[in-house]
Amino acid sequence: xxxxxxxxxxxxxxxxxxxxxxxxxxxxxxxxxxxxxxxxxxxxxxxxxxxxxxxxxxxxxxxxxxxxxxxxxxxxxxxxxxxxxxxxxxxxxxxxxxxxxxxxxxxxxxxxxxxxxxxxxxxxxxxxxxxxxxxxxxxxxxxxxxxxxxxxxxxxxxxxxxxxxxxxxxxxxxxxxxxxxxxxxxxxxxxxxxxxxxxxxxxxxxxxxxxxxxxxxxxxxxxxxxxxxxxxxxxxxxxxxxxxxxxxxxxxxxxxxxxxxxxxxxxxxxxxxxxxxxxxxxxxxxxxxxxxxxxxxxxxxxxxxxxxxxxxxxxxxxxxxxxxxxxxxxxxxxxxxxxxxxxxxxxxxxxxxxxxxxxxxxxxxxxxxxxxxxxxxxxxxxxxxxxxxxxxxxxxxxxxxxxxxxxxxxxxxx
Amino acid sequence: xxxxxxxxxxxxxxxxxxxxxxxxxxxxxxxxxxxxxxxxxxxxxxxxxxxxxxxxxxxxxxxxxxxxxxxxxxxxxxxxxxxxxxxxxxxxxxxxxxxxxxxxxxxxxxxxxxxxxxxxxxxxxxxxxxxxxxxxxxxxxxxxxxxxxxxxxxxxxxxxxxxxxxxxxxxxxxxxxxxxxxxxxxxxxxxxxxxxxxxxxxxxxxxxxxxxxxxxxxxxxxxxxxxxxxxxxxxxxxxxxxxxxxxxxxxxxxxxxxxxxxxxxxxxxxxxxxxxxxxxxxxxxxxxxxxxxxxxxxxxxxxxxxxxxxxxxxxxxxxxxxxxxxxxxxxxxxxxxxxxxxxxxxxxxxxxxxxxxxxxxxxxxxxxxxxxxxxxxxxxxxxxxxxxxxxxxxxxxxxxxxxxxxx
Numbered sequence: 130x131x132x133x134x135x136x137x138x139x140x141x142x143x144x145x146x147x148x149x150x151x152x153x154x155x156x157x158x159x160x161x162x163x164x165x166x167x168x169x170x171x172x173x174x175x176x177x178x179x180x181x182x183x184x185x186x187x188x189x190x191x192x193x194x195x196x197x198x199x200x201x202x203x204x205x206x207x208x209x210x211x212x213x214x215x216x217x218x219x220x221x222x223x224x225x226x227x228x229x230x231x232x233x234x235x236x237x238x239x240x241x242x243x244x245x246x247x248x249x250x251x252x253x254x255x256x257x258x259x260x261x262x263x264x265x266x267x268x269x270x271x272x273x274x275x276x277x278x279x280x281x282x283x284x285x286x287x288x289x290x291x292x293x294x295x296x297x298x299x300x301x302x303x304x305x306x307x308x309x310x311x312x313x314x315x316x317x318x319x320x321x322x323x324x325x326x327x328x329x330x331x332x333x334x335x336x337x338x339x340x341x342x343x344x345x346x347x348x349x350x351x352x353x354x355x356x357x358x359x360x361x362x363x364x365x366x367x368x369x370x371x372x373x374x375x376x377x378x379x380x381x382x383x384x385x386x387x388x389x390x391x392x393x394x395x396x397x398x399x400x401x402x403x404x405x406x407x408x409x410x411x412x413x414x415x416x417x418x419x420x421x422x423x424x425x426x427x428x429x430x431x432x433x434x435x436x437x438x439x440x441x442x443x444x445x446x447x448x449x450x451x452x453x454x455x456x457x458x459x460x461x462x463x464x465x466x467x468x469x470x471x472x473x474x475x476x477x478x479x480x481x482x483x484x485x486x487x488x489x490x491x492x493x494x495x496x497x498x499x500x501x502x503x504x505x506x507x508x509x510x511x512x513x514x515x516x517x518x519x520x521x522x523x524x525x526x527x528x529x530x531x532x533x534x535x536x537x538x539x540x541x542x543x
Numbered sequence: 544x545x546x547x548x549x550x551x552x553x554x555x556x557x558x559x560x561x562x563x564x565x566x567x568x569x570x571x572x573x574x575x576x577x578x579x580x581x582x583x584x585x586x587x588x589x590x591x592x593x594x595x596x597x598x599x600x601x602x603x604x605x606x607x608x609x610x611x612x613x614x615x616x617x618x619x620x621x622x623x624x625x626x627x628x629x630x631x632x633x634x635x636x637x638x639x640x641x642x643x644x645x646x647x648x649x650x651x652x653x654x655x656x657x658x659x660x661x662x663x664x665x666x667x668x669x670x671x672x673x674x675x676x677x678x679x680x681x682x683x684x685x686x687x688x689x690x691x692x693x694x695x696x697x698x699x700x701x702x703x704x705x706x707x708x709x710x711x712x713x714x715x716x717x718x719x720x721x722x723x724x725x726x727x728x729x730x731x732x733x734x735x736x737x738x739x740x741x742x743x744x745x746x747x748x749x750x751x752x753x754x755x756x757x758x759x760x761x762x763x764x765x766x767x768x769x770x771x772x773x774x775x776x777x778x779x780x781x782x783x784x785x786x787x788x789x790x791x792x793x794x795x796x797x798x799x800x801x802x803x804x805x806x807x808x809x810x811x812x813x814x815x816x817x818x819x820x821x822x823x824x825x826x827x828x829x830x831x832x833x834x835x836x837x838x839x840x841x842x843x844x845x846x847x848x849x850x851x852x853x854x855x856x857x858x859x860x861x862x863x864x865x866x867x868x869x870x871x872x873x874x875x876x877x878x879x880x881x882x883x884x885x886x887x888x889x890x891x892x893x894x895x896x897x898x899x900x901x902x903x904x905x906x907x908x909x910x911x912x913x914x915x916x917x918x919x920x921x922x923x924x925x926x927x928x929x930x931x932x933x934x935x936x937x938x939x940x941x942x943x944x945x946x947x948x949x950x
Contacts, residue, residue, distance in 0.1 A: 139737040155757065163733040182781050183765045183773075195761035195768065265906065268883035274865040278778065278786060282799035283867040285875045287788065289715035290704065296788035297797055297869050300714060301703040301776045307758035311725035312904045318732035319551075319576055323907060326551035332908050339886050339904035342875055344714075344721040346901055347595065350609050352872040353899055354597030359872060360795060364712050374692060375701070375710055382710055384696035386689065449697070458689040460697035462711050465766035465773055468699055468756065476682035479753055480767075493767040498754040499730040500679075503745035504737050 138164020139504050145317075146170060146223060147204060148211075148232035148239075151178060151277065151303070152261040152337055154200035155310020156317060157231050161203030162497070162506050165229070168522065169206040170220070173541055175515040185488060191515060192487065198512050202483060202494060206513030207522050208543050211244045215542040222527055224249045224256060229317050233261040233309070236271050250330035257320035258332050261313045263305075265336035275337065280305025284341020289348055292363040308340035375462065376437060378445035382462040383452070385436075387418040391457055398455045404435050469493070481508030519543060549912045550577025555735075558583060558638050559618065560646040560653070562590040564691060564717060565751060566675055567614045568724035569731065570645055574617030575903060575914045581641075581928060582620045582919060583634070586950045589921065591690075599895040605921040606894045612918035613900045616888070620919025621928045624950045629943065631657035636933040639666040642738075643731060647675035647751075650685045660746045669744040671734040675727055679750030691717025691751075698722075698755035699762065705775045719755040726754035784832035785811075785839055788869050789847040791855060797869035798852040800843065800859065808832070810862040815846055885911035892917040925949050 141164040147157040148170050161167040169176065178200065179191035186193070210216040221244065224230060230249060232239060239245040246258045260266055263275025263283070281287040281299045291298035316333040324331045342349065351357040364375025364382075374384050387395070396411035410432060413424045423429065440448060445461040452459025461467060468474060481496040497506035523529040523543065537543045555578040559570045567582070567590075574580040584590055594603070595610035605611070621637075623630050635658070638644055644663055646653050653659050653674070660672050677694055678684040695701050695718045705712040730747050738744055756763065762773040778787035780801070788797040802808050805828075812821040820842055826832050832839055847855050852868030859866035868874060875881065876899075884906065887899035890913065902911050929949065930940045943949060 137740075139733040139740075159729055159757075163729075163736075183761055183769065183771065185768055187769060195764040199761045199764055264880045265884050267909075268880045270880035273860050273867075274863055276801045276803065276865045278780070278799050278801045279865045279867045282788070282797075282869045283878075285870045285872060286714065286716065287799065288797075288869050288871045291712055291715075292706065292709060295706060295709075296778065296790065298705060298712070298775075298778055298788070300700060301773065302700070302758060302760040302762055304700075304714075304718075304758060306760075308721070308725075311722060311729075311758075315572060315725055315728045315732065316905045318729065318736070319572060320907070321736075322551035322576070322732075323549060327548060333905050334907075334909070335905040336880075336884055336886075337904075338878075338880065339884065339902070342881065342886060343901050343904060344716055344718065345872070345875070346613050347597075347610050348716065349872050349875055349901075350597050350613065350898075352876055354599055354609065357872075361712075361715055364710055374713060377710060382696075382701070384693035384701060384713065386692045453684070453687045456688075458693050460687075460689060460693040462696040462701040462713075463699050464702045465699060465759070465762040468763060469766050473678050473682045473684040474753070477679055477750070477753070490768075492764065495756055495763050496753075498726050498757050499673075499747050499749040501730065501734060501737075501745055501747050503743055504733070 136504055138507055139501075140165040142166060143229070144168065144227040145229045145231060146227045148230065148234060149261065150233045151306045152233035152263075152309035153231050153259070153313045154178065155307060156259065156261070156313030157204065158200050158202065159310070159314040159498070160229070160231075160317060162508070163504070164507060167204040168223070168518070169201060169204045169513060170209050170211075171206055171515060172210055173208045173538070173543065179515070198492070199494075201512035202509055203507050204513055205518040205521075206516055207519050208516040210542055211239065212242045213540065213542040215537050215540065217242055217244050219523070219527065219543065220244050221248065221252050223522070225253050226526070227253070227256065228321065229257045229259065231259045231261070231313060231317060236262050236266055246330070246332045254330050255324055255328075256330040257317060257324050258330070259313050259317045259320060259335065260332065261309050261335040261337065263337045265339070266334045277303035277305040280309070280337040280341055283338045285345045285349060286341045289345060289359060289361050291361045293361060297361060305337050305341055308344065309335065309337045312340045376440045378440050378448055379443055381445040381464070383440065383445050383448045384460045384462060385452065386458040388458070389415050389417050392416065394455045394457050398451065398457065399435070401455075402439055404439055406431055406435060483509040483511050485511045487514075516543070549907050549910065550915070552576045552578035555579070555643070556641045557581065557643040557645065558634070558641040560644065560648070561675060562647065563592055564614055564720035565723040565727065566645050566647040567592075568720065569727035570643075571614055571616055571618070572728045572903070573643070573731070575912050577915070580618040581637070581924070582615060582618050583637070584620060584622050584921060585624050586622055586921065587624060587626070593921065599898045600892075601894060609895055609898050609900070612892060612895060612898075615918035616890070616900060617914030617916055618919055619924040619928065620922060621925050622922035622949050624948055625656050627948045629948055633929065633933065633943075633948070634658055635663065635666045637928065638663050638670065640932055641667060641670060644670060644672040645675070645727075646673075649688045650674065650676040650680045664744070667744075669738060669742060671731060671738060671744045671747070673727055673731060673747040673749060675723060675749045675751055677750070678752050680748045691720035691723075694719040694723075694751050694755060697752050699759050700755065703759065703762065703773065703775050706777045707775060711775055719751055722755040722758050723749065723751040726757070779836070782829070784829065784836050785843050787840060789840070789844050789855075791847050791852045792849055793851060795871075796852050798847055798855040799867050799869050800855075801865040803865070805829070807864050811859065811864050814858050814862045814864065888913065890914060890917055893920065922949065
């Protein structure tokens with residue numbers, strides 16, 4: 130199912146102004162992927178995430194941040210400071226040309242600059258504004274400072290994550306930022322539908338804390354249901370001892386999730402691997418792996434020890450394939466290297482080649498997050514350089530003269 | 544309570560064959576905003592979540608599970624025994640009335656049932672269909688299956704979660720369900736936009752693994768361009784220190800503190816009462832704090848250890864240092880901000896009563912979107928959908944029902 134490249138992308142020609150920080154950069158990346166004309170509005174000197182590691186060949190430089198690359202491919206860039214009078218005037222003019230504004234500035238900052246929702250809606254009565262902040266735009270916590278770590282903590286996910294004898298942990302790739310991006314992207318397109326049906330501008334106010342609470346729902350609900358608080362269990366599901374998921378392989382780790390329908394297939398796997406126990410686990414078919422009605426503890430412990438010995442003797446990729454071939458829920462705990470070298474991803478032609486002429490190289494980016502049969506996903510072009518499209522937008526669209534642009538640059542407006 | 548303003552999808556109909564979390568959570572967005580989303584289940588193989596804790600308002604059963612109810616808000620529900628030879632025809636009658644079809648069975652299952660994309664497009668040409676396999680519909684691993692608990696492994700999340708000196712731990716939840724669901728919702732909304740412009744439907748092949756690889760920040764680019772394999776770093780952050788969870792007074796009580804710049808560091812030092820260790824040169828710079836981070840964490844812990852998470856948060860928030868208690872599930876329910884936002888929806892459920900479900904993460908012009916109805920009881924809309932929507936006569940419906948087709 131490859132898309133016909135001649136077909137326009139779903140959001141072709143739909144303009145998005147991108148004032149996101151770390152929250153929301155993924156939202157606008159996804160919007161660019163489905164064809165929106167996303168204009169990154171950077172402060173003069175460049176966006177802060179251009180200084181975020183890692184860097185191309187390890188050399189820190191605002192045009193070499195791989196973090197920036199990942200989240201900004203397919204976008205254009207202009208520099209603009211909406212806190213200056215001239216910057217604000219230009220921003221308001223641009224907002225008239227946009228369908229969506231995505232922002233994650235400090236709560237209230239755009240209002241104070243005269244460029245908040247009310248000001249934008251007055252200029253563009255069909256506009257969707259998506260504001261993403263840690264706690265939302267109002268309420269007792271709204272003004273408190275936030276970050277990925279704080280979102281993971283305040284939303285309850287961090288408490289469920291980690292080894293019991295160590296502090297709770299976050300994910301080293303930033304998941305509060307990621308959830309902000311995902312929810313923000315959905316909110317943008319829902320907002321588009323609301324604005325259209327309503328014939329009015331609409332303000333979508335995303336709380337990152339709430340995005341994280343959504344992800345802990347089954348644990349959360351145990352509190353009002355029965356006053357239970359779930360704790361982290363290391364390599365297991367939160368919520369109880371024995372709900373183990375992670376096992377060591379010869380070269381790494383695998384995840385193995387067992388359900389009552391799996392015992393027969395586990396027996397087949399044991400037989401194939403030549404593992405003999407003095408009981409048969411296919412007799413347990415239909416029994417839960419843990420808790421009430423589970424198989425005898427001593428026998429389960431024997432099985433556990435036999436699996437451990439077998440797993441640690443085999444490569445994780447082989448266990449993934451074997452386990453899945455037996456119909457079991459087994460996966461490799463893949464590193465980036467495993468993924469880049471994955472035969473499945475290669476067979477699906479997942480990776481996208483994005484030329485970076487300034488680096489003299491074509492980089493391999495993650496490709497489409499979903500395949501649409503009639504419309505393309507846009508993996509490129511390469512992320513914009515700082516203010517790369519100032520001339521196209523300010524001179525080409527808004528009609529500024531070169532002299533005006535020089536003047537505005539000198540006063541820090543663009 | 545209800546706010547028709549926020550229901551732009553009124554008139555849109557969805558045949559929702561998808562189950563567990565990743566599919567249902569995607570279509571829940573459409574249901575909350577007005578679409579008629581019809582869950583198609585079977586009594587022989589009910590949704591896995593129908594057996595999931597917690598059970599509210601009675602013995603464990605398909606209608607007492609809040610786990611299911613929480614991700615199917617606003618939907619309708621029918622049952623259909625897809626193994627019955629007459630089921631495919633009935634399913635097609637339903638799909639003929641629908642704009643969107645979703646499924647996340649093991650790839651090939653729908654085609655085997657006679658309900659593949661081509662078959663369904665024949666009855667509804669402008670229909671949008673999404674399939675959400677673990678590894679997608681093609682490739683050597685297309686038959687693979689799993690849940691978010693282990694897809695987080697094949698998507699690269701597990702490897703990046705935990706301590707550098709320990710095995711990875713993963714997130715403790717079915718994490719990729721909460722990624723793939725949003726990618727699916729976004730894909731469906733994009734496809735609707737394309738259909739609005741051109742009248743054309745389409746097929747979407749979403750691999751939960753591929754979709755979930757979008758939450759790895761630059762880990763993939765870092766390996767592809769630099770040959771560097773990123774690994775889990777506990778709570779450490781390359782540009783920030785201190786940055787982590789610190790022990791507090793109480794049982795398994797923790798507070799998260801993140802210091803990204805010198806200003807935040809200076810304000811933290813002031814909040815600590817300017818102890819001698821903190822005011823010297825050792826920790827004055829980021830480089831110094833990173834070099835002595837173990838020691839720094841011990842010193843911060845010595846201060847947090849005798850205070851509650853709430854007290855530490857109060858003191859540090861007052862000086863604008865990023866900080867929050869590491870909320871457990873009781874804390875989440877007592878959170879004044881979440882209450883202010885109306886996060887816990889009390890919309891009533893015929894069996895579960897007034898149990899708090901999760902609202903969507905956003906407000907619209909200050910209003911919390913409220914689903915038009917609670918989640919469906921198993922098969923509750925059979926008569927309405929099969930008879931009135933799909934046009935079976937009363938006799939046909941009763942006959943088929945008696946023969947177990949709607950089981």
